[in-house]
Amino acid sequence: MEKIVWQTKAFKDLSVDEYFEIIHLRTAIFVVEQDCPYQEVDEKDRQSFHLFGRAENGEVIAVTRILPQGVSYNEISVGRVALKKEYRGKGIADELMKESFKFIENEFGKQAIRISAQEYLLNYYSKHGFKQVGEGYLEDDIPHIEMFTKLE
DSSP states (O other), X not given: OXXXXXXXEEGGGSOXXXXXXXXXXXXXXXXXXXXXXXXXSOGGGGGSEEXXXXXXXXXXXXXXXXXXXXXXXXXXXXXXXXXXXXXXXXXXXXXHHHHHHHHHHHHHOSOEEEEEEXXXXXXXXXXXXXXXXXXXXXXXXXXXXXXXXXXX
């Protein structure tokens, strides 16, 4: 498996180039690949920690946005989980979630995490301990479900 180098930075600590690479990947997936025109960059970016993974060639290929309590939910949240298409199916997405959990535990302690997940990723998030809460709903015309876990 390819060796990914992981970093997590608060918004204010990101270089312009790092933020560009993160937004470039997120837009390629959430707007272009999913054919979903919506406001990808929002004010939550400024309040978040951005976890990103670089492939051996230096390219940013995986990202998550970790939102402190009170930004999206009363709990900590993980969002904008994205992995470049060519790298899917190799276990990197699982590594990405584990790195997100590791950062949350180191930064905030063992906490509850609430997410808004695209419905088709239910099994992926379930594998990482998330349970569905409530009914499904549409967000930007994509079926979503709210999910919850607590780091143990």
